[in-house]
Amino acid sequence: MQNAKSLGLMIILTISLAVLPMLLHDGLTSVKTGMRPNLFEYVYGEQAKSAEEVYLKSVSEVQQQSDNRNSSVTTTNNTTTQVPNAAKGPTIPTDKGYLVQEIGEDLYSVSDGSYNTMFMVTDEGVIAIDAPPTLGAKYLKAIAEVTNKPITHLIYSHAHLDHIGAAGIFPDNVTIVAQQETEDELQRAMSIATNTSAIPPVPTMTFPKNMTMQVGNQTLELDYYGNNHLPGNIFIYAPNQRVLMLVDIVFPGWIPFAYLAIAKDTAGFIQAHDIALNNYDFNTIVAGHLTRLGTRADVEVQREFVTDLEKAAADANQNVTFSGIANQVGGFDNPWLLFREYIDTINKQCEDEMLPKWENRLGGAESFMLMHCFTMTQSGRVDPTIRALFQDGS
Numbered sequence: 001m002q003n004a005k006s007l008g009l010m011i012i013l014t015i016s017l018a019v020l021p022m023l024l025h026d027g028l029t030s031v032k033t034g035m036r037p038n039l040f041e042y043v044y045g046e047q048a049k050s051a052e053e054v055y056l057k058s059v060s061e062v063q064q065q066s067d068n069r070n071s072s073v074t075t076t077n078n079t080t081t082q083v084p085n086a087a088k089g090p091t092i093p094t095d096k097g098y099l100v101q102e103i104g105e106d107l108y109s110v111s112d113g114s115y116n117t118m119f120m121v122t123d124e125g126v127i128a129i130d131a132p133p134t135l136g137a138k139y140l141k142a143i144a145e146v147t148n149k150p151i152t153h154l155i156y157s158h159a160h161l162d163h164i165g166a167a168g169i170f171p172d173n174v175t176i177v178a179q180q181e182t183e184d185e186l187q188r189a190m191s192i193a194t195n196t197s198a199i200p201p202v203p204t205m206t207f208p209k210n211m212t213m214q215v216g217n218q219t220l221e222l223d224y225y226g227n228n229h230l231p232g233n234i235f236i237y238a239p240n241q242r243v244l245m246l247v248d249i250v251f252p253g254w255i256p257f258a259y260l261a262i263a264k265d266t267a268g269f270i271q272a273h274d275i276a277l278n279n280y281d282f283n284t285i286v287a288g289h290l291t292r293l294g295t296r297a298d299v300e301v302q303r304e305f306v307t308d309l310e311k312a313a314a315d316a317n318q319n320v321t322f323s324g325i326a327n328q329v330g331g332f333d334n335p336w337l338l339f340r341e342y343i344d345t346i347n348k349q350c351e352d353e354m355l356p357k358w359e360n361r362l363g364g365a366e367s368f369m370l371m372h373c374f375t376m377t378q379s380g381r382v383d384p385t386i387r388a389l390f391q392d393g394s
């Protein structure tokens with residue numbers, strides 16, 4: 001029994017590994033749904049709860065500071081970091097722990113200051129999208145604030161647990177819609193899990209490319225263009241409300257989460273910006289993370305950031321030579337030492353080119369720039385698509 005539990009824990013830890021950096025950054029969850037054992041408490045125990053509380057408290061403090069002065073300042077140990085105005089968001093009511101906003105006719109966003117999502121009220125019921133564990137059961141309260149209609153549909157933006165891990169809060173008979181690759185990933189997790197109740201429910205309705213959801217008087221368009229952040233990550237568009245939901249690509253007011261938001265496909269991640277801007281007529285983008293929702297301008301700003309990063313990475317790859325580093329470290333005898341110095345030198349050069357322009361424009365530039373430089377320079381070294389982009393830009 002003990003062995004089975006240990007094995008189950010190992011498997012869940014393995015499944016969670018892909019999203020662990022995101023969870024560590026954005027706060028771990030401690031949802032108590034009463035309907036389904038919580039994945040994250042099961043994996044991380046009480047430590048998870050305290051990490052989430054600490055993170056959400058710090059988000060709340062940043063928001064309070066930003067309400068009180070023009071430029072908010074967060075102090076962590078010995079470092080002081082300016083948070084640009086662009087990174088500030090609305091205050092999350094501390095008594096409720098979430099904020100609901102109507103962002104279009106019968107379309108609502110819900111945010112806890114670190115994660116956000118949206119739900120749509122139709123005359124036949126509610127279409128919920130995602131189920132971030134940081135929101136957990138508060139999501140149900142947010143929906144109940146604006147309607148007493150039943151939740152009939154749930155859409156998964158993608159398979160990552162930090163966005164859908166609390167899906168067990170919804171009724172068992174809800175229709176769960178996702179792109180085929182999202183179902184494949186969850187089925188794979190189910191097939192190796194000893195505790196399958198810890199995996200979000202598998203979708204009951206899937207599509208390969210496009211699907212128009214007409215529920216009652218409301219319309220949502222779901223589109224898949226291939227891998228970007230993760231295989232199966234879709235564009236969710238409310239045409240009548242001119243709202244686009246696209247998760248883990250754009251981070252309004254902030255540079256992306258580390259390593260281009262741990263994108264599985266760097267070229268797909270870059271291209272997703274252009275698809276959003278070229279294919280959709282939207283005023284608001286629900287992007288899944290951080291302090292506020294976004295606009296078209298936020299997507300354009302992050303596209304500019306990514307373009308600058310492509311150029312800085314291409315320049316660094318070109319300027320730093322492997323033989324020059326070999327001379328510094330005394331030859332080729334220890335290739336990992338050589339690569340370590342080579343990568344460090346390239347990353348530093350890329351960071352030096354990027355920070356002056358972006359450190360006061362978007363939040364978090366100092367925290368993650370080196371990691372973005374790593375992803376883009378390494379992609380430029382080995383990915384044919386990114387190498388081709390570098391050539392076009394030079």
Ligand SMILES: [Zn+2]
Binds near residue numbers: 230
């Ligand atoms: Zn994700």
